[in-house]
Amino acid sequence: MTTWITICDTCKRDGWETRAPGQTDGERLAALIETAAPEEIRTRRISCLMGCSEGCNIAIQAEGKLSYTLGRFEPAPDAAEAIVDYAARHAQSDTGVVPYRDWPQGVKGHFVTRHPPLPTE
Incomplete structure (x- = not known):
């Protein structure tokens, strides 16, 4: 069973324009996660997870597993x-x-939601 890390590539934290002009904070985090993830952990980008205040x-x-949204x-x-360690x-x-x-220290305090697996029937 494949575990996926879905990364919002449109997330923008305050002051994002000055850190990397032309690149959102979400794009920067996505690139870092993609580089750190081993082959068995898949990554994908999506434009907006609708957690803008938590980016x-x-x-x-x-x-078939519990899923989690993490932010901040x-x-x-x-x-x-x-993130990769937790995944x-x-x-x-x-x-x-x-x-x-x-839990890796770096994810503590970052959990936003937990979702049960979808029913099989």
């Missing part, structure tokens, strides 16, 4: 590494539940 936003999903990330290498732990879990003690 930068990502979702971690896999068929800076577009920085340490954030990307924590790897999600991939190893049968249900998508990662015990709190195993």
Whole structure:
């Protein structure tokens, strides 16, 4: 079962124009996550996860597992590494539940929503 990191590439934090003109914070975070993700963790970009007040936003999903939306990330290498680390732990879990003690420090305080898996019937 493939775990996906979906990255909002339109997220803009305050002052984004001065950090990387012509590139949103979401695009910057997406590039960092794509570079950090191993082959078994898939990534995709989407224009708007509708969490603008919580940007930068990502979702971690896999068929038949709990899915999570996380936000309030800076577009920085340490954030990307924590996101990928959590996604790897999600991939190893049968249900998508990662015990709190195993959460990377960089994702703590960033969870926005949790979604149950879609029904199979």
